Amino acid sequence: MDFTITPDLDQLRREIVTFVAEEIIPHESRPESYDAHGNIAEGPLQALREKAKAQGLWCLQLSPERGGRGLGKAGMAVCYEEMNRSIFGPVVFNSAAPDDGNMMVLEQLGTEAQKDRWLDPIASGAVRSSFIMTEPHPGGGSDPGMMQTWARRDGDDWVVHGRKWFITGAEAATHFILMARTSDDPRRGHSCFLFHRDDPGWEILRRIEIMGPEEHGGHCELDFDGLRIPHANLLYEEGRGMKVVQTRLGPARLTHCMRWLGLSKRCVEIATEYANRREGFGIRLADRESVQLMFGDLAMQIEIGRMLVMKAAWEIDRGSHAQKEVSMAKIHVANLVHKAADVAIQINGARGYSRDTPLEWIYRYARQARLVDGADEVHKMVLNRHLGQLDRDFWSWPVGGGIPHG
Known part of the structure; x- marks a missing residue:
């Protein structure tokens, strides 16, 4: 285990250090830089994002083909640590949760068509995303085996019924990854699906108030009452939701x-x-x-x-x-x-x-x-x-x- 970093990675790290110190941290002391939920407001955020893109500091975790710098996890560790010297840092570089994890899983497991439709808009910063898994009692939290939300096949569609909560970023998201039960198989009983904010058959019941500052879009409770998702929007394979x-x-x-x-x-x-x-x-x-x-x-x-x-x-x-x-x-x-x-x-x-x-x-x-x-x-x-x-x-x-x- 050699944790020596390359000169190129160190140069990238230094560029992030300078950007955070000179461009982002000054916003922490400006009341107008905060939104109503304690995160950076959209105006300052978009201006900083454009600067980060111009300096080649955008979406470092993705491959160059998807607009990133192709960093492995060790390189990300070096850079992400420097990004979050500021409380506003990661979202400026498009490296904040939940978009960060959603982009990486879409790049790894999505089809080319799914990457074009669902990943690229997140990677460009045009939309935000959310990952939908956790449920209120008696549904699944840390134990997915307790999941109560079902997606049942109906022709070329899947029809979803159930409830989820503490879904990070949901209020601001356009693209969603949903995990639901698709069979009673204890090993392969879950699947993941992609859907758009404007698809009918679901709603945000509330944005749950929390004790701390929030990610953009908060932490929401959702209800699914007949959301129809085309089979083409199945992510990876049926029954491989846990993968x-x-x-x-x-x-x-x-x-x-x-x-x-x-x-x-x-x-x-x-x-x-x-x-x-x-x-x-x-x-x-x-x-x-x-x-x-x-x-x-x-x-x-x-x-x-x-x-x-x-x-x-x-x-x-x-x-x-x-x-x-x-x-x-x-x-x-x-x-x-x-x-x-x-x-x-x-x-x-x-x-x-x-x-x-x-x-x-x-x-x-x-x-x-x-x-x-x-x-x-x-x-x-x-x-x-x-x-x-x-x-x-x-x-x-x-x-x-x-x-x-x-």
């Missing part, structure tokens, strides 16, 4: 972690700047041992998170599903971003609790990290299952040839 989900969610969980590392580092940056200039009782905060212990621990935890993320990215790039590696990264970094924001607020005192810095934004946002794309406890159960299957090989090293050991 679609696994292809999407593994990398999507990891890209969350990449971005959260950027926010964690920004928290340390804000806290360090304040501790270096703030004095009390004749001593700078930065010179107090208690504060130094806080910074030392965060520095270590961030580096552990970076290594976990890069190990998982390396595994995916070499063809592995990296399920246990992604779960370890997801648990660690989800807890880390919340801790980093909490510690930074504590060091900043009342300033940290105010809106004079983005710390309170990050703190409210961070609590969801331990829930989205699988709660901590679910990922720990996944790790325990791997431990039971692998025993001591859970901690095995990859073996290659010609590696010095002295």
Whole structure:
């Protein structure tokens, strides 16, 4: 596992660093740059997106044929971390959830016709998208086997009935990927479908209010009452919905972690700047041992998170599903971003609790990290299952040839 990056990737990273610092971060202190839900407003966003496109910093995760730069997961880890130095960063580069994961799964599993119709408009920034899976009780959440939404075949169409909720980005989306039950087969009982916002037979019941700032389009509850989807809009294969989900969610969980590392580092940056200039009782905060212990621990935890993320990215790039590696990264970094924001607020005192810095934004946002794309406890159960299957090989090293050991 050699995590050395190429000069070209480092140059790309540096370009992102400069763009975020000079173009995006200034918007964080401008009230007019925020929409009603705490994210960047459409006007500033579109202007920044045009600049990112002009500088070749757009959709780095996609192939050049689809308008991207063809980065693997390890390259994405390097770049996404820098993008999310700003709370507004990822969406400017078209690398934010849920579009990020949706584009990658469409590129990997969609037909050429599906890519032309459903992927390219998202990749160009013309439309947004949403992935529809989670259901209210007694439906499926972390356990897809509990799914209650059905798609039943009717000639050349599939007809959908059911209810979904906490669907990220739904209110602003035009293109949707829907997972529904298509049979009672315990292994191949789900399928994924593509549909358009204007298709009849479904509606958004409400935008669910949450404690933190929201992605564009919020988190919505949806009702399906006879939505007809042409068979041509079946994504991948009938009964292979779990394959679609696994292809999407593994990398999507990891890209969350990449971005959260950027926010964690920004928290340390804000806290360090304040501790270096703030004095009390004749001593700078930065010179107090208690504060130094806080910074030392965060520095270590961030580096552990970076290594976990890069190990998982390396595994995916070499063809592995990296399920246990992604779960370890997801648990660690989800807890880390919340801790980093909490510690930074504590060091900043009342300033940290105010809106004079983005710390309170990050703190409210961070609590969801331990829930989205699988709660901590679910990922720990996944790790325990791997431990039971692998025993001591859970901690095995990859073996290659010609590696010095002295």
